[in-house]
Amino acid sequence: MTAPSALELCDVEKRFGMTPVIRGVSLAIAGGERHAIIGPNGGGKSTLFNLISGRFAPTRGSIRLHGEEIAGARPFAINRRGLARSFQVTNLFSHLSVFDNLRCSVLWSLGHRYCFWRNVDALHDAARLAHAVLEQIGLAARRDAAAGVLTYAEQRALEIGITIAGGASVILLDEPTAGMSRGEADHVMALIRSVSQGRTLLLVEHDMSVVFGLADRISVLVYGKIIATDTPARIRDNAAVQAAYLGAAPDA
Amino acid sequence: MLELATVSLLNGIVYGLLLFMLSSGLTLIFSMMGVLNFAHASVFMLGAYLSYQCGRWIGFWPALVIAPLLCGLAGAAIERYGLRRVHASGHVAEILFTFGLAYVIEELVTMVWGRNAVANNVPAVIDFPLFHVFGSTFPAYKGLMMAISIAMFVFLYVALRTTRIGLVIQAALTHPRMVSALGHDVPGVFVLVFAIGSGLAGLGGVIGGFMLLTQPTLAHAIGPIVFVVVVLGGLGSLAGALIASLLIGILQTFAVAVDYSLLDLLRVAGIAVARASPVHELLSIKLATAAPIIPYLLLVAMLIVRPRGLMGTRDV
Amino acid sequence: MAFVAVALLLVLPYVPGVDSDFGRSLLTQMAIAAVFALSFNLLFGQTGLLSFGHAVYFGLGGYAAIHVMRAINQGLPLPVMLVPLAGAGGGLLGGLLFGAMTTRRSGTIFALISLGLGELMYAVTFMLPGLFGGEEGITASRTRAPVDFGVTLGSQLHVYYVVVAWAILAALLMYAFTFTPVGRMCNAVRDNAERAEFVGYSAQRVRFIAFAVAGLFAGLAGGLHAINYEIVSADAVSAQRSGTVLIMTYIGGTGQFIGPVLGAIVITWLQSSLSDYTSAWLFYLGVFFIVMILQAPSGLAGLIIAHRPILRSRAFIGVLAAYGVALAPLALVGAGTVLLIEMSYRLSTQPELGTRMRLLWTPLDAASPWPWVIAAMALVCGFALLRTSWRRIGAAWDRAVVQVASS
Secondary structure, eight states: OOSOEEEEEEEEEEEETTEEEEEEEEEEEETTOEEEEEOOTTSSHHHHHHHHHTSSOOSEEEEEETTEEOTTOOHHHHHHTTEEEOOSSOOOOTTSBHHHHHHHHHHTTTTOTTOOSSOGGGOHHHHHHHHHHHHHTTOGGGTTSBGGGSOHHHHHHHHHHHHHHTOOSEEEEESTTTTOOHHHHHHHHHHHHHHTTTSEEEEEOSOHHHHHHHOSEEEEEETTEEEEEEOHHHHHHOHHHHHHHHSSSOOO | OHHHHHHHHHHHHHHHHHHHHHHHHHHHHHHHHOOOOTTHHHHHHHHHHHHHHHHHHTOHHHHHHHHHHHHHHHHHHIIIIIGGGTGGGOHHHHHHHHHHHHHHHHHHHHHHHOSSOOOOOOOGGGOSEEEEETTEEEEHHHHHHHHHHHHHHHHHHHHHHTOHHHHHHHHHHHOHHHHHHTTOOHHHHHHHHHHHHHHHHHHHHHHHHHHSOOSTTHHHHHHHHHHHHHHHHOTTOHHHHHHHHHHHHHHHHHHHHOOOBHHHHHHHTTOOOOTTSTTHHHHTOBHHHHGGGHHHHHHHHHHHHOTTOSSOOSOO | OHHHHHHHHHHGGGSTTTOSHHHHHHHHHHHHHHHHHHHHHIIIIITOOOOSOTHHHHHHHHHHHHHHHHHHHTTOOOOGGGHHHHHHHHHHHHHHHHHHHHTTSOHHHHHHHHHHHHHHHHHHHHHOHHHHOTTTOEEOOSSOOSOOTTOOOOSHHHHHHHHHHHHHHHHHHHHHHTTSHHHHHHHHHHHHHHHHHHTTOOHHHHHHHHHHHHHHHHHHHHHHHHHHHSEEOGGGGSHHHHHHHHHHHHHHOSSSTTHHHHHHHHHHHHHHHHHHHOTTHHHHHHHHHHHHHHHOTTHHHHHHHTTGGGTTSTTHHHHHHHHHHHHHHHHHHHHHHHHHHHHHHHHHHOGGGOSEEEETTEEEETTSHHHHHHHHHHHHHHHHHHHHHHHHHHHHHHHHHHHHHHO
């Protein structure tokens, strides 16, 4: 792939008070690539996501999305430029129906902005798009259920649905299969594979079968630094990675 | 001029420390439990009434102990039988509960002592001049109040920062179930914190009761200012509350002494404003009349410039 | 359903019992309170913003309206019927002005800011007597107008119809707002402000819009208030008014659109009728409010809606019967409480009236110990009986729910 980097991190650092969590991460992810980040707990994977998506601002370093600097920008500004993320702890609009959750996720991307003169039910483009995503994530039967009463797996699916509904070109998924059975995880993996067609995917995961089944390249994040970035086969054989997971490095 | 400045400064510090006595308990409860206790000023008022009653039946010094104790018990009961049921519903429900409680306490006080101010006069035993300043006397009870206020600050500072139970409480604020699983009695700790906070409010009420008028509207008169203090100082910061209290106390006391308006200032600069001009009325307000809104103006200014307050450490 | 309601509203002032000036005035007050409460819920129930100073926008609207009315009295060719628009404008301006600085934060800080702003405005009304009339307020006449299209607003009946017409319009507009894209995003921001940002919306901008719209309708209510009373004074922006609309809305129920209307009707009625009989009415209101928070946070509307699933069940009769059985202990507890409270109030606040009083159709002497003893016993026994009947209600509900689930 000779496309320019969809997402590029340059010497990104983050400290909370005196505690450094991300100690200089540099990464370049090409457009259309499926990239996984793995590493022991406490390595800073969620923090990295939070930095990229604008939840926190980095202490130092630059983050470029499609060539534009986004470090420190507000989450909605980053989202409007084409980046969306899911959350490790399910983060839905709990009192809204499943359908409304998805519809709210597409309103901005369809240009409806802060419209107060039209009935949202009359916005057919939003309804069609929301319905399409609803089908894609397999929740059409639960269309009118409040998001707060869904089962855990259904909520995770909706979580992914909200993330991709807006049509973002770069998707960040934070442990999408956390807490799932083998069957549910396989199902979600297939879903991720289909929704990430033609998009750039950055994935944090602990489930190795999901990682090795999906990723084009893998980065290993240990104590705030990336110790290796490579294809899945070579990562598996990498001595430093093995040490980090199995031996020398102290466990979290 | 110097006399006015010194006397005003002294009175301002006294008033500021009185505000701190009130806001210290509120800060404790908030920083340890995340509950913004609307009924806090009501417990202060309760302390004033209880000490008045105790003073009539027994005497002042016992009242200084009994009133805060009773207020502490009231606080414990509020948390145990009322607030505890609301914690799970989130902070908004907690605020609403204490808001309703403030109404109820105000009416309870009216039921027992009537609508008019009670004769809560300074007890003779502490009403002697401590020292003289430029001809006006500084009474002993003000000195006592300052001493108690400073003692409160020290006590709370130590309790929050250095004691083991303070650490446990701060952990329980964000992860109550984990702390509970570690063997700590989290509900019991909340009762203790609320009791101590209410006891402090009651103690403030004992002295505050004769510096301010002890009547059912006392809580509503002083409550909002205390909230301003807490926001100005930064939620959860004890030192911030102290600084903000002193700031408001001094500024307001100085303002009351100034009998000039912006119009006068402009006149000195040589600018005259026509009487028919729409801003004439606004500019002619004397600073002394505008004094009551100073805390709220500070609040608005602070929110525009620095929303987390002077020394705010935690976000809401 | 809606047509029935509108028809009812049209006919109501002729129903015996409320066909007096007093009755119609009460209905008018309820309508004004309903609009105010709906505007409050737009902020609270819809967008998750708790405000302790919502009366500021009510008052700003009221003052704007009364000044326009004065101008009409002086010859401005505008029908008085359109004065509420001035109220809406005043409220909107206030919302835009203060909204910009207050909606940067949410939750507890927002609540405190609203409290501070409310106190600020209240104090300012006393400092600018030309604008706000100080203690006496600003007055105007609703009948002295050069243009009126035949609607003279001379009688309370006319006032009622004009107010209700505006109230219905306001309610419809606010209802429609909830179905707009920004209205939906208000709900989204309420549920999860962070997630709303991650789908492209600025939570602050959404809140600001909600704030301005809520201010607009609160100001409209203030304008109706100005027409009804022909005077607006500092109590229109007071903390008392802010507190009352909060309590009203919460008791009515924040989760249903109709909740605040229900709360407005109930509380306005209680306020007007109870305050004639007892000086303890604020105490009862406070206790009612606290009981609702502890036992029924979804409000009266929520309680009613909760019965919908079991309406079809045969065991529903059992639930109603259980309620009936609980009425007696409830009455006992109520009687005991009322006796104690009323006697205390009499002794402490109105000693000049003596200790002989008439409560619940019984003459008694508050100075003698017997009424106190009886009241205390009634309270204790009633409470104990209430607990058993509470369990019975729970059991009846269980049966009804199981019935519905299995059918």
